[in-house]
Amino acid sequence: MLLHGLLLLLLLLAGTRWLWGQWKVQNLHLPPLAPGFLHFLQPNLPTYLLGLTQKLGPIYRIRLGLQDVVVLNSNRTIEEALIQKWVDFAGRPQMLNGKGWGTMDLDLSLGDYSLTWKAHKKLSRLALMLGMRDSMEPLIEQLTQEFCERMRAQAGTPVTIHKEFSFLTCSIISCLTFGDKVHDSTLVHTIHDCVQDLLEAWNHWSIQILTLIPLLRFLPNPGLQKLKQIQEIRDNIVKQQLKRHKDSLVAGQWKDMIDYMLQGVEKQRDGKDTERLHEGHVHMSVVDLFIGGTETTATTLSWAVAFLLHHPEIQKRLQEELDLKLGPSSQLLYKNRMQLPLLMATIAEVLRLRPVVPLALPHRATRTSSISGYDIPKDTVIIPNIQGANLDEMVWELPSKFWPDRFLEPGKNPRTPSFGCGARVCLGEPLARLELFVVLARLLQAFTLLPPPDGTLPSLQPQPYAGINLLIPPFQVRLQPRNPAPQVLGEKSLTG
Numbered sequence: 166m167l168l169h170g171l172l173l174l175l176l177l178l179a180g181t182r183w184l185w186g187q188w189k190v191q192n193l194h195l196p197p198l199a200p201g202f203l204h205f206l207q208p209n210l211p212t213y214l215l216g217l218t219q220k221l222g223p224i225y226r227i228r229l230g231l232q233d234v235v236v237l238n239s240n241r242t243i244e245e246a247l248i249q250k251w252v253d254f255a256g257r258p259q260m261l262n263g264k265g266w267g268t269m270d271l272d273l274s275l276g277d278y279s280l281t282w283k284a285h286k287k288l289s290r291l292a293l294m295l296g297m298r299d300s301m302e303p304l305i306e307q308l309t310q311e312f313c314e315r316m317r318a319q320a321g322t323p324v325t326i327h328k329e330f331s332f333l334t335c336s337i338i339s340c341l342t343f344g345d346k347v348h349d350s351t352l353v354h355t356i357h358d359c360v361q362d363l364l365e366a367w368n369h370w371s372i373q374i375l376t377l378i379p380l381l382r383f384l385p386n387p388g389l390q391k392l393k394q395i396q397e398i399r400d401n402i403v404k405q406q407l408k409r410h411k412d413s414l415v416a417g418q419w420k421d422m423i424d425y426m427l428q429g430v431e432k433q434r435d436g437k438d439t440e441r442l443h444e445g446h447v448h449m450s451v452v453d454l455f456i457g458g459t460e461t462t463a464t465t466l467s468w469a470v471a472f473l474l475h476h477p478e479i480q481k482r483l484q485e486e487l488d489l490k491l492g493p494s495s496q497l498l499y500k501n502r503m504q505l506p507l508l509m510a511t512i513a514e515v516l517r518l519r520p521v522v523p524l525a526l527p528h529r530a531t532r533t534s535s536i537s538g539y540d541i542p543k544d545t546v547i548i549p550n551i552q553g554a555n556l557d558e559m560v561w562e563l564p565s566k567f568w569p570d571r572f573l574e575p576g577k578n579p580r581t582p583s584f585g586c587g588a589r590v591c592l593g594e595p596l597a598r599l600e601l602f603v604v605l606a607r608l609l610q611a612f613t614l615l616p617p618p619d620g621t622l623p624s625l626q627p628q629p630y631a632g633i634n635l636l637i638p639p640f641q642v643r644l645q646p647r648n649p650a651p652q653v654l655g656e657k658s659l660t661g
Contacts, residue, residue: 193540196235198226205229208629211523214238215553224537230378234527234546237536238553240560240582246536246547247528247587255588256529258546271449273592274457278531285442288429289450289592296425297341301596302499305603308336312604313611316644323617323641326470330463330604332357337600338458342451343406344421352402359399360455364634366392403451407444426450458593460634461521462600467637468519469511469605471623472567473614474642479569480614483507484647487610497606499599505606510572512601513581518567519627520583523552523635528589552635555581567625612644 199217204227207213215238217225223239237243246254255278273289276282293301312333316324335357343352366372371388375381382389410423419425426447433442473480486507491497502509528547535541556564562571584591591597608614616622623640 193542194538196225196536196539197221198228198233202228209627211550211552211635212556214524214550215556218553224539229376229546232546234548235536235541236548236550238550239557240554242537243549243551243554243582244586247549247582247585247589250534250536251587253532253534253541254528254530254547256531256544258527258529258544271445273450273453274526277529278588281442284433285446285450286592288426288442288446289453291429292422292425292450293341293592293596296419296422301341302599302603304340305337305600306497306607308333308340309604309607313607316608316612317646319644320612320646321643323643325639326642327463327467327637327639330466331361331460333604334459334462334466334600335360335455338454340421341596342422342454356402356455357459359395359402360459362395363392363399363456364460366395367633399452400448403448406451407448422454423447423451454593457591458596462597464521464634464637465515465519465597465601466604467640469515469601470608470614470642471625471637471640472515472518473511473609474616474622475625476567479507479511479567480609483511483609484613487606491606491610497603499602502602506573507569508602508606508609510569512598512605513572514567514569516583517555517561517581518565519635519637520551520555520581521634522585523550524633525549525551525582525585526589526633549582549585551582551585555583608644611647613647615643615645617641617643 199221204210204213214227214236217227217236218238224235224237224242226233227236228234237246257275257277259277270276270281271285273282273286276285312329316329332353336353339353339356366388369388371386372392375386375389406423407427410421410427414424414427416428419428427444430442430444430447473483486505490504525548528549530541530543530545530547533541533543541547555561558564584594584597621640623642624638626638628636628638
């Protein structure tokens with residue numbers, strides 16, 4: 166009886182909120198509303214949303230539970246909102262997430278826009294791009310070489326390549342965050358398993374339904390309890406590392422990102438900054454790096470392998486380019502990446518066709534504004550359909566075709582909004598692009614990618630869309646060595 170009464174109360178509250186929202190916008194010139202309530206149950210949601218533009222145009226509203234959200238489906242509308250009017254749309258809506266409740270004000274990717282958030286993002290970006298500037302590329306090169314040696318030991322045996330990429334990217338983030346010797350310990354395995362458990366729990370329907378009907382979080386939910394338990398495990402791992410770093414911290418020196426950020430927080434405490442950061446911000450920066458920087462890059466690498474298995478002629482051209490520019494043990498410098506134009510074009514094409522976060526993360530209008538002449542009230546939720554924009558026939562010739570050569574045309578810009586844009590652009594984009602470049606170059610230099618003995622090619626259709634990431638169906642690949650094992654680069658050549 167009590168449960169029935171609670172359900173009735175939740176329905177009354179939700180209905181009242183919906184009626185209030187309708188009254189507030191009745192005299193505004195709003196984007197057209199797509200009829201129906203079950204749009205978000207579509208298995209290939211980004212492509213479905215793009216299809217609605219044929220009748221509704223590139224900007225329209227769609228019902229998410231009892232709330233209307235605005236969907237942007239073109240480069241033009243996304244750039245207007247997130248670049249030209251970024252201040253108006255830099256907010257985040259309150260949402261349940263896979264990182265923890267009660268931490269939204271400390272969260273970089275899901276936290277709302279504020280001066281404290283700006284200071285937090287600045288510190289995290291400096292730790293990644295300044296603190297790790299000299300060690301990042303040598304570290305990725307070293308770990309990639311070790312990865313290739315492991316793959317060489319399995320030569321000719323079909324491997325589930327996504328699992329291998331997933332562990333590699335987790336090792337890279339672990340070393341950058343926790344220290345350069347972490348990859349020799351069991352800590353990486355522990356972190357990797359925890360991230361996998363978090364993503365699995367987060368993508369479960371019992372959690373995803375809370376996005377449609379947030380009030381259901383007040384009802385018993387075993388999936389929600391499981392997610393919170395995994396979050397506690399994750400937080401304990403991070404807390405142990407923070408304690409270890411604080412105990413060994415030396416002023417003016419840092420060996421990893423945690424050292425850099427802890428010292429940055431200490432400087433703010435001693436200075437006159439009004440927006441004070443604390444250890445909790447460092448904690449959530451680490452969480453962001455692992456949740457947003459491991460599976461996303463691993464999935465993009467897996468999509469690249471899948472496309473190249475379907476297009477062996479492009480794989481052959483890539484290997485010829487690498488052979489021409491690089492010897493087996495040559496140093497691979499990202500600053501010279503344009504000497505490998507086909508590789509860069511291939512990476513750009515994979516990111517265009519399969520952006521790992523195809524609907525980005527939702528934005529919130531921080532004040533009343535407009536997009537393409539339509540009124541956008543304050544607090545409206547905005548969903549940028551990145552994959553839809555990347556398949557826009559008005560911009561791209563044969564948009565669904567895997568065709569890296571499109572980016573080799575003179576004057577063709579290989580940049581797409583696959584990492585987001587504006588104030589909310591992905592913090593880890595430079596790191597992800599560096600990883601894609603180094604790993605694909607070394608992998609194709611060392612191996613020829615072949616399907617399993619039965620000739621089965623991977624599906625190029627994403628798994629049914631759930632959660633945030635665009636997942637690739639599991640597949641196997643054979644890695645056939647192309648030449649004798651290259652010499653592992655020594656410390657001198659790694660650091661340049």
